[in-house]
Amino acid sequence: MKAIIMVAGVGSRLKKQVKHLPKCLLTFGGETILSRNIRLLREHGIDEIVVVAGYRAALVKEEIESNATFVLNPFFRVTNSLASFWFAQRQVDLYDDLLIFNGDVIYEPDVLEKAIATEQSATMLIDTSVTSLADYRLKVRDGCVVDQGKELSDEQTSGEYVGIVSLKKDFVPIYLSRVVSLVEQEERYGMWWEEALFAIRDEYRMKINVVDVNGYFWAEADYIEDVNRIERWFATGDIRRESPGMAMTQTAMAATPGGEY
Numbered sequence: 001m002k003a004i005i006m007v008a009g010v011g012s013r014l015k016k017q018v019k020h021l022p023k024c025l026l027t028f029g030g031e032t033i034l035s036r037n038i039r040l041l042r043e044h045g046i047d048e049i050v051v052v053a054g055y056r057a058a059l060v061k062e063e064i065e066s067n068a069t070f071v072l073n074p075f076f077r078v079t080n081s082l083a084s085f086w087f088a089q090r091q092v093d094l095y096d097d098l099l100i101f102n103g104d105v106i107y108e109p110d111v112l113e114k115a116i117a118t119e120q121s122a123t124m125l126i127d128t129s130v131t132s133l134a135d136y137r138l139k140v141r142d143g144c145v146v147d148q149g150k151e152l153s154d155e156q157t158s159g160e161y162v163g164i165v166s167l168k169k170d171f172v173p174i175y176l177s178r179v180v181s182l183v184e185q186e187e188r189y190g191m192w193w194e195e196a197l198f199a200i201r202d203e204y205r206m207k208i209n210v211v212d213v214n215g216y217f218w219a220e221a222d223y224i225e226d227v228n229r230i231e232r233w234f235a236t237g238d239i240r241r242e243s244p245g246m247a248m249t250q251t252a253m254a255a256t257p258g259g260e261y
Helices: 012-018 033-043 057-064 081-087 109-117 172-185 194-204 224-236 244-254
Strands: 002-007 048-053 069-072 098-102 105-107 122-127 137-141 144-149 159-167 209-212 218-220
Touching (some): 002 081, 033 057, 033 105, 048 081, 069 081, 081 172, 081 194, 105 159, 109 122, 122 137, 122 194, 159 209
Parallel strands (some): 002 048, 122 209
Antiparallel strands (some): 137 144
16 A cells, blocks of 8 residues: 655645644654654554655655655646646556555544545545534545545535545556546646546546544644644543534634734
């Protein structure tokens, strides 16, 4: 099994907090998100790790040292993560399983173990405990993703997408082929890498399964509330989400001079 970690983005929603740092270099518990992800992957027997960088790529390259293969998306400011995956395509083994991560996701080891253990050809991790507070939402029917997006209503939402996908070796060539055609033929540079999965589902009628990580900690460091929650988990082990009222209060506090987000 190989892993690809996508860290090319600027992280504009946290830019005033992280300043010059990519989000993957935020430190929690004395370890950056990126180094922690690489360590956990290696501890679970995954030594072939690719990191696709863009924004402040030199810092990312310095962080990973020789612990992962470095790939650069030099057009990160005018493309999205689909193009980043395209730059990493030569590092993909067509005869091996593949894990793909958004690089700002932090999780407890059980979440990774669920991603590794799944036997389905294509699997997205979902947290069904999160609906009204969900950011990127998945609608699931019979264990498969049938719709997705931030615009889904609470009633349509089965849970929140975790930012981790598992592809088995029978699916990897299909996915890679669709990525290449989207980038090279259709010039869809602004797409997310996950959108190639949805294109395959819609065009080829192939299933995108889900594995539920309800009850385990994970967070994607997109907003100040996420950062606060990660810090709280490291300090106390508390996996609870903030209520909308609490999140609004903390956001308002963070908007004061010296702490604007």
